[in-house]
Amino acid sequence: METKKSTKWKLLALAAMLTTGTASAADQGNSQISQYYTGAAPLNAEAGEIVYDDVDYSSEQENLASSMYDDAQALQPVAFVGDHQVGSGVPTPAPIMDDSYVVTEGAGCSTGDCGSSYEMASSCGSACGGSCGKCRKRPVRGMMKKHDMWVTAEALLWFTQARSTPALITQNTAGADPELDVPGTSVLFGGDEAIGGDMTAGFRIDIGRDLSDDFGVGGRFWWLSESSEDASSGGIVNGNAQSIGRPFFDTNIGSDNSVLIASTGVPGNDDFEGSYTAESSLDIYAAEAYARMKMLSGSGFRSDLIGGFSHFGIDDTLTVRSTSIQTTNALGGNIGDRTDIFDQIETENRFYGGQIGFDTSITRGKWTLKSLTKVHLGNMEQIYRGIGSRTFDDGGGAVTSTDGGVLALGNTYNTTDLDEDKFTFAPEANIKLAYQFRPNVSMSVGYSFIYWDDVLLSGDNINNVYNGDGITFPAAPLVQPVSERKDSSLYTHGIDLGCVIDF
Structure with missing residues (x-):
């Protein structure tokens, strides 16, 4: 009993002196004093939190502590700044370990130094003879580290809103005109059948750094691969099976008309063979720089205020090509005349x-x-660029080209008359569920939605109203009434599959 009481007093003296030494070092300006932990970090410890020695010197380890610290009066105050020991005379307290102390009996001490992974719990000289004391496993030195940077990489599987456009390619049975107002005419591309809307792949990356516990900065970039839809004749086709054309509204006759691509026996027309291709594509990207500030926090809960700069790019392109080759000359022209x-x-x-x-x-x-909700507010610069051309080849070597197709009148690439700036907003929402399968790595699955209230899309700004006499050989100028710009809205949404790395 007397031995146990003496040991407890020594341990109390040791604890008091260690506390005094730590406080003394702090008073001398050592603001980075780090406490060490002798076992596994507690489950509720947060990054950067100070944790303390939890060695239990009672019961089985009493004799071990007694053998290590025989004279409490000889102990010197000690503190640690980083890995630097202030004071001397006391063995280095154990740091954070990968696992708790492993204590073995004398049988493991036959070499005198307990092997490379162990050290003697008491001094036994050059050899312990297999029975002079206990061994303890050397801990791996390490400090609790705070993760202040993050990198998030996500694969995007998104669906973009389908886009509308007038009928661009039409067909009817052989011998019938493929005009929109003729019974039996169907649309091969455009019209009531919207363009796009299929799943598009992309990626999103978010990189940032916490400057303090309450404030951080970051940047985010995301991009969707081209969302496209196309239609094609697959080469030169004749009109024996069906009539194919490009519809427009003819101001000369005040009704629908069409440029024949492939036809046989259509009343009032020669026969043609030809081909067509039509494609619509949409590209979207975004770049952001932001700051985040903690607003609310609690046990397992945190809410940050987000603010910063946003940039979006939305490009919509519509391209149509057609070739008509005359195969009869009953009404005019020559066999082999070609119109592109x-x-x-x-x-x-x-x-x-x-x-x-x-x-x-x-x-x-x-x-x-996690949930992210925000709104983007700013200026949307809207730019329209259209180019149309007709090329006529009479089959004898005479080639004539002129501006103006069926959808675009002339060349507006070098003008800015149709450009406008609009104030717009874009709400965005994201929710995701993440699982941390390693200390600094998480995998996540989520859903994202973003909506732009004012964008300029190509399909909504097609003007296919003009005088049909202009699309003849020899070329004649096209006359087209002025059309109004039409603004639209656009949204995209879908699934996010991501990986988050903190370091």
């Missing part, structure tokens, strides 16, 4: 503005539920 018509309409939308919103996370064990 090309139309391309591009719209560019460039958003520059700010963003504000909230980023909230709830953590339970290894699971984290």
Whole structure:
């Protein structure tokens, strides 16, 4: 009993002196004093939190402590700044370990130094003879580190809103005119059948750094691969099976008309063979720079205020080509006369503005539920670019080209008359569930939605109303009434599959 009482007093003296030494070092300006931990970090310890020695010197380890610290009066105050020991005379307290102390009996001490992974619990000289004391496993030195940077990489599987356009390619049975107002005419591309809307792949990357516990900065970039839809005749086709044409509204007759691509026996027309291709594509990307500030926090809960700069790019391109080759000359022209018509309409939308919103996370064990809601406000620069051309070859070597196709009148690439700037907003929402399968790596699955209220799309700004006499050989100028710009809305949404790395 007397031995146990003496040992407890020595341990109390040791604890008091260690505390005094630590406080003394702090008073001398050592603001980075680090406490060490002798076992596994507690489950509820947060990154950067100070944790303390939890060695239990009672019961089995009493004799071990007694043998290590025989004279409490000889102990010197000690503190640690980083890995630097202030004071002397006391063995280095154990740091954070990968696992707790492993204590073995004398049988493991036959070599005198307990092997490379162990050290003697008491001094036994050059050899312990296999029975002079206990061994303890050397811990791996390491400090609790705070993760202040993050990298998030996500694969995007998104669906973009389908886009509308007038009927661009039509067909009817052989011998019937493929005009929109003729019974039996169907649309091969455009019209009531919307373009796009299929799943598009992309990626998103988010990189940032916490400057303090309450404030951080970051940047985000995401991009969707080209969303496209096309139709093609697959080469030169004749009109024996069906009539194919490019529809327009003819101001000369005040009704629908069409440029024949392939036809046989259509009343009032010679026969033609030809080909067509039509394609619509949409590209979207975004770049952001933001700051985040903690607003609310609690046990496993945090909500940050987000604010920063936003930039979006939305490009919509529509291209149609057609070739018509005359195969009869009963009504005029020559066999072999060829007409090539090309139309391309591009719209560019460039958003520059700010963003504000909230980023909230709830953590339970290894699971984290995150939500991001924000709105982008700013200027949308809208640019229209259209080019149309007709090329006529009379089969005898005479080739004539002129501006103006069926969809685009002339060349507007070098003008800015149709460009406008609009104030617009774009709400965005994201929710994801993440699982932490390693200390600094998480995998996530989520859903994202973003909507732009004012964009310029090519299909909505097609003007196919003009005088049909112009599309003849020899070339004649096209006359087209002025059309109004039409603004539209656009959204995209879908699934996110991601990986988050903190370091």
